[in-house]
Amino acid sequence: MGERSLPGLTTKLAVALLAVQGMFAAEPSSFRLPPIARPARYQLDLTLVPGKPSFQGTVTIDVEMREPTRSVWLNAKDLGIQEASVLARGTWRPARWSARDEFLEVHLPEESGPGSLRLRIRYTGRLDDKSNVGAYRKQAGGDWYVYTSFTPIDARRAFPCFDEPEYKAPWEVTLHVPRDDVAVANARALSQTDEGEGMKRVVFAPTLPLASEVVAFAVGPFDVVDAGVAGRQRVPVRILTPRGRAREARAARDATPEILARLEDYTGIPYPWDKLDHLAVLDMPFGAIENPGLITYRDRILLAPPERDKPQRHRAMREIMAHELAHQWFGNLVTQAWWDDVWLSEGFATWLGTKISDLELPSFERGLAMTEARDRMMAVDTLAMRPVRLAMHSRQEMEQVYSGVVYQKGAAILEMMEDWIGRPTFQRALHRYLAEHRFGNATTADLARAIQQESKADAAPILSSFLDRPGAPLLRISLSSGAGPISLRIEQPGRPWVVPVCFHPASGEGQCQVVSGALAEIPLAGSPAWIWPNGHASGYYRSALAPALLKAVLQQGYEELTEPERLALAGDLELLAARGEIPVADVMPALPRMAHDPEARVRGHALATALAASILLPENQRAKYALWLRTAMGLIPMAPEQASSLEEFLRSK
Numbered sequence: 001m002g003e004r005s006l007p008g009l010t011t012k013l014a015v016a017l018l019a020v021q022g023m024f025a026a027e028p029s030s031f032r033l034p035p036i037a038r039p040a041r042y043q044l045d046l047t048l049v050p051g052k053p054s055f056q057g058t059v060t061i062d063v064e065m066r067e068p069t070r071s072v073w074l075n076a077k078d079l080g081i082q083e084a085s086v087l088a089r090g091t092w093r094p095a096r097w098s099a100r101d102e103f104l105e106v107h108l109p110e111e112s113g114p115g116s117l118r119l120r121i122r123y124t125g126r127l128d129d130k131s132n133v134g135a136y137r138k139q140a141g142g143d144w145y146v147y148t149s150f151t152p153i154d155a156r157r158a159f160p161c162f163d164e165p166e167y168k169a170p171w172e173v174t175l176h177v178p179r180d181d182v183a184v185a186n187a188r189a190l191s192q193t194d195e196g197e198g199m200k201r202v203v204f205a206p207t208l209p210l211a212s213e214v215v216a217f218a219v220g221p222f223d224v225v226d227a228g229v230a231g232r233q234r235v236p237v238r239i240l241t242p243r244g245r246a247r248e249a250r251a252a253r254d255a256t257p258e259i260l261a262r263l264e265d266y267t268g269i270p271y272p273w274d275k276l277d278h279l280a281v282l283d284m285p286f287g288a289i290e291n292p293g294l295i296t297y298r299d300r301i302l303l304a305p306p307e308r309d310k311p312q313r314h315r316a317m318r319e320i321m322a323h324e325l326a327h328q329w330f331g332n333l334v335t336q337a338w339w340d341d342v343w344l345s346e347g348f349a350t351w352l353g354t355k356i357s358d359l360e361l362p363s364f365e366r367g368l369a370m371t372e373a374r375d376r377m378m379a380v381d382t383l384a385m386r387p388v389r390l391a392m393h394s395r396q397e398m399e400q401v402y403s404g405v406v407y408q409k410g411a412a413i414l415e416m417m418e419d420w421i422g423r424p425t426f427q428r429a430l431h432r433y434l435a436e437h438r439f440g441n442a443t444t445a446d447l448a449r450a451i452q453q454e455s456k457a458d459a460a461p462i463l464s465s466f467l468d469r470p471g472a473p474l475l476r477i478s479l480s481s482g483a484g485p486i487s488l489r490i491e492q493p494g495r496p497w498v499v500p501v502c503f504h505p506a507s508g509e510g511q512c513q514v515v516s517g518a519l520a521e522i523p524l525a526g527s528p529a530w531i532w533p534n535g536h537a538s539g540y541y542r543s544a545l546a547p548a549l550l551k552a553v554l555q556q557g558y559e560e561l562t563e564p565e566r567l568a569l570a571g572d573l574e575l576l577a578a579r580g581e582i583p584v585a586d587v588m589p590a591l592p593r594m595a596h597d598p599e600a601r602v603r604g605h606a607l608a609t610a611l612a613a614s615i616l617l618p619e620n621q622r623a624k625y626a627l628w629l630r631t632a633m634g635l636i637p638m639a640p641e642q643a644s645s646l647e648e649f650l651r652s653k
Helices: 011-024 246-267 311-326 343-358 368-380 404-421 423-436 444-455 460-467 547-560 563-578 590-595 600-616 619-632 640-652
Strands: 037-047 054-065 069-075 080-088 091-094 096-100 103-112 115-126 134-140 143-149 171-178 182-185 189-196 199-204 217-220 223-230 235-241 276-281 294-298 334-336 440-442 474-479 487-491 499-505 511-515 519-523 542-545
Touching (some): 037 069, 054 069, 080 096, 171 182, 217 294, 368 404, 368 563, 404 444, 460 499, 542 547, 542 563, 590 600
Parallel strands (some): 037 171, 276 294, 334 440
Antiparallel strands (some): 037 054, 054 115, 182 217, 223 235, 487 519, 499 511
């Protein structure tokens, strides 16, 4: 409150009452730490012997306190606290502590704050060989290895810390490990010193500010494969494998430079960390984790014997690497402030990783993976699905934090936003977002602000509509008829969404329009013969075209649609017919055209739609339908009157 006084109180009394309030407001909620203190720096000293089931640690934390308090609360889980002390006024003093649930309260010797102090906590922890979270160990071929998997909230199993994403700080790590083992962490090793009794001390460089969930280290008899340098800063790249498996890293060794260069080009920011290790892990809860400087992968993703390796595995590996490397900007350089915004990490990495992977494909295949993923996501995205943004209040709720909707719908929303804003402008907005929150945290509101500053467009209502609500819009689309200029008529049944609609007309430039009501009419220049209402195929909505408009698109515009647009059309027709949103008979004329599309995925939708329609037929019509189906797929000819009679039957349904 500064120098202000509360009504009816003197300034000194007001300040005293606020101090007392601070002392009693320091209790954590059932899940979150109280916002009265934050870390400024960590020093982590660990003794790790992979063959032993436990480890010893000391963590020293410089803490900045925002208000007076008698306690500092941290996260800790399954740790044996042995000693706590506080450095204040130049002297280390012992401190009491108490633990409950996943919290550790350090009771200060005296009231402290606002200001800074230093905590030191000595403890022990488990290296469980049956687990794959926290710090754990695994055995292969008689060798033991220590790995870490902290995301989202398991760093607290390895050291007391502020285990929430907004509490980023530099980390200085020292590991005491067996002399013959390799020890790695997020930053490069500065020194190795023999300590006797078969042990050595490895000191790592201080990191840039990191959230606790992406702190990482590993110890074991790794093979280390030099993969050269990459990026504008020419950072050293290595592949670390279990002993004897270096030869399996051939494809991984060659992948990083090209992927990293493309990510630097898109973001406009050099790779932020001082080195890049790719670590093959024997067991972990995810396919890969994006720890800065020490990305971890399940071994089968990163490694394969050269004589049995396949191009399909190379591509899958590179896609995962692109995702994890995209996280170095979205998730690590800029971290979501809280878990409701985890899409700012996972949605972005999915979107940008796919975009980077697309560049390895021929031009006619680009965009199809994004469109296909969007279509699959919309097929399952119903009112029963969770929204992208979801509040988290407990460890149990955190089990949903990495739901597929966060990755895939988050990525689809970004692709839609980019095509609405325009790719160069959206790229500038993302550069601004990254630069303004570099080594810090951000929210969805910060992203919307960056977009508005670069484009002058208000993205916040669109982001809220798609992120905070499950499902996807259904747009019923037709061309107006009657006197006067032609307009595009868009109806939204039910509660309307705020939707950026980009359309591809028969002639002239495509355009985008934000619609937010139950009915919108968009005037069109001239009298286009046809119009496709999901230009770029990136709109996260289903387009139910009126029969006359669908016929015009199929007969006059089909060849002018891009591959992703034709795929979006085929996906919409299949799903809308299956859900009864449009009559099957309206879809039938599209099937022969789509069944002969050069893109296999479009043909697949045509076949699935045609086969699904058969369940609507009475048994006495199925032979006739089978004949029509084979003809539509180009297998046998059919007389016009045969096709006509069947189509009349279907339309009557």
